[in-house]
Amino acid sequence: MSNGxxxxxxxxxxxxxxxxxxxxxxxxxxxxxGAALGFTAMGRVPLLFQRVEWLLDDGLWLIDPLERRLVDGxxxxxxxxxxx
Numbered sequence: 001m002s003n004g005x006x007x008x009x010x011x012x013x014x015x016x017x018x019x020x021x022x023x024x025x026x027x028x029x030x031x032x033x034g035a036a037l038g039f040t041a042m043g044r045v046p047l048l049f050q051r052v053e054w055l056l057d058d059g060l061w062l063i064d065p066l067e068r069r070l071v072d073g074x075x076x077x078x079x080x081x082x083x084x
Contacts, residue, residue, distance in 0.1 A: 011026055056062045 011030075053063075057064065
């Protein structure tokens with residue numbers, strides 16, 4: 001069995017006679033692992049946004065929030081030497 005199916009089997013196999021301690025331990029593990037996964041995923045989202053922004057702004061020049069390239073492009077066409 002894979003790790004996920006093994007864990008699912010042991011979580012869902014039904015009640016046992018050991019008392020509340022195993023259920024509390026399982027719930028603790030589920031909450032802890034879920035929080036770790038959520039923290040990791042939420043930490044990766046800003047990195048993805050930064051990469052996409054770099055790609056669209058500096059990489060492919062598709063967006064230009066500060067309009068730097070428009071001014072440089074027009075000044076190059078006109079021949080004024082650019083605005084710095």
